[in-house]
Amino acid sequence: MTTAVSPAPTTSPAADRALEAAAALAPARGLRIGGEQHAAPSTFVVDDPGTGAVLAEVADGDADAARAAVDAAAAAAAGWRAYSPRSRSDVLRRAHELVLADIDRLALLVMAENGKPEADARAEVAYAAEFLRWYSEEAVRPGGSWGESPAGGTRSIVTHQPVGVAALVTPWNFPAAMITRKVGPALAAGCTVVVKPAAETPLTALALVDLLTEAGVPAGVVNVVPSTDPGTVVGSWLADERVRKVSFTGSTRIGRLLLGQAADRVLLSSMELGGNAPFVVTADADVDAAVRGALVAKFRNGGQACTAANRFLVHEAAAERFTTALGEAVTAMRVGHALGGSPVEIGPMITRAQAERIDAAVAAAEAAGARVRARAEVPDAAGGSYVAPVVLDRVEAGSALVADEIFGPVAPIVTWGDGDDVVALANASEYGLAAYVYAGDLRRALELGEAIEAGMVGVNRGVVSDPSAPFGGVKQSGIGREGARDGLLEYTETKFLSVDWPA
Structure with missing residues (x-):
């Protein structure tokens, strides 16, 4: 288990300011009506999930x-x-x-x-x-819109009302x-x-x-x-x-x-x-760029995002380079309390129950044969709900770790080869919110992006959210x-x- 529990937390200037900001909202009178x-x-x-x-x-x-x-x-x-x-x-x-x-x-x-x-x-x-x-x-x-009807004799007005x-x-x-x-x-x-x-x-x-x-x-x-x-x-x-x-x-x-x-x-x-975003890396992909994109797509907000990359489908020709580089970056991640006074990249999970669920999923994957390639350190967390960011390979395509939405800092890697249908692997989910494709051949990347069943696809980038773009999914990811x-x-x-x- 990587969830840490310690005695009552000490305060910090940032934590004190947060308490003051919360109190100024008059939260006991928090119904904002009329x-x-x-x-x-x-x-x-x-609660503060970083300390409890x-x-x-x-x-x-x-x-x-x-x-x-x-x-x-x-x-x-x-x-x-x-x-x-x-x-x-x-x-x-x-x-x-x-x-x-x-x-x-x-x-x-x-x-x-x-x-x-x-x-x-x-x-x-x-x-x-x-x-x-x-x-x-x-x-x-x-x-x-406004215009003449095809048969003549009328004008058509189309408007939109709240x-x-x-x-x-x-x-x-x-x-x-x-x-x-x-x-x-x-x-x-x-x-x-x-x-x-x-x-x-x-x-x-x-x-x-x-x-x-x-x-x-x-x-x-x-x-x-x-x-x-x-x-x-x-x-x-x-x-x-x-x-x-x-x-x-x-x-x-x-x-x-x-x-x-x-x-x-x-x-x-x-x-x-919900989402279960595939992150596809082809044999000719720029691996360094793919790793940079993976760090954003997977670990932003500690993986607690519906658009988070949930399963990494990496071609066997690029798998070792990708896994090693991603693992080095993950091992160096600083985990801790956002208000603790020191810079961190990964904060707590929202609740201890969530952290325990993620830990159990990783342990089950290991028991089924997955291999931990890298894991960050989790410091004494003063009662917070922390999970160590982890990279696993030798993960089976049909395992629970890739079938279920993790919603945490866990990167499971599934490899595929020239004879495998990576589109079928990517589409093997009831969800279809987001997906990511890294390929050196842009036409190939776009072909994969169009074939994958998702409402949004990041092509050679690890972010899809933009206020100017339509956000949403297909299948069980919503309407x-x-x-x-x-x-x-x-x-x-x-x-x-x-x-x-x-x-």
Whole structure:
């Protein structure tokens, strides 16, 4: 086991600042409904996964809070929809500027409640801000069309209207970016929203909604209900006839349950679910570039990303060079507490249970014949939920380690040869969110990218996320897209007007 447990943690200046930033949010009054802060009958504890220390006690929303949030969103809907596209754009642009101006505090909150290293946390906040800027620009390009019908005698008008109140459910692994990736297009389209952030990371959500209010978002347009009872809160929203849209990012298992509930009301649904991204390296690939890409695709956020490379499919001609170089880089990784005062590349897993699950998966793979080629050191972690980054080879293509989403810093390598169908290996999963291809022959890389069943493919690069590009998957990885123009259209209904136009 690589999970470390120690006595109560000592404080650091960064940890003290994080506690102050959390307290300043008034988390016990953490229901942000109708532009006001409200308490709840009970609170829940938010921990620092790097130490186990308590960060804050946050209002625990219930069914009453869920209904009040929809009341506020419904009351504000007509007024926000009446804002001109330029006015909505200006509000989002101010929000973008405020988020960037506040990057130090927001990154600190992400580091504290999520465990991200500082570089990852700051990059996430900048990424989150970019969604607000992108949709401030998209807000003034609502689209539509006008033209003569083929038969003559009429003119056709096609326009897009806001769907109405949208329920947004966000995960813990990107507590800032997943908020803005949903709230940005919803507000640009003219919708009002109710948001249920993950119980592990509600503080960043509270900070962001306060900045949106400061930017000029009217009361009731964005409402946040932290809760440890997502079934009650989200179930209440899906059953409410005033809610016309649900957007969820999380596990495929929960997504299926929400889709079942949404089907009862024929509710517009966007689902960004699990992933099992293959990382393909061909015989003629630039191995050094592939290793650099692998370090980002696999180990960003400690592997806790739905787009993370989950299985490395490396041609036997490149396998030893790739494995050795990746192993050297992984062995040198610094693992530790983001707020501990020393630079780290890998922080804790979100919970100890998650860390123990990953450790058990690695141990099972070793027992089945996989070989550990490299493993980083995990220092005394003061109660945190740490897992040592590890590289394994001699992994069977059908093993549990590559069939299941790891969601941690584990890189299993499967080799293939000239007689093997690497596309079949890559597609041997019910998931199809992201994939990565490294090949020296660009045409070959593009052929592989087109053949692999995934919504997004990184070609000779280890990153696919971009606010200007459509984010989403195929198969059991979800439905709908976020980002780009597609993300805005997810919050609209298409309306057609046929106008009599006599010759």
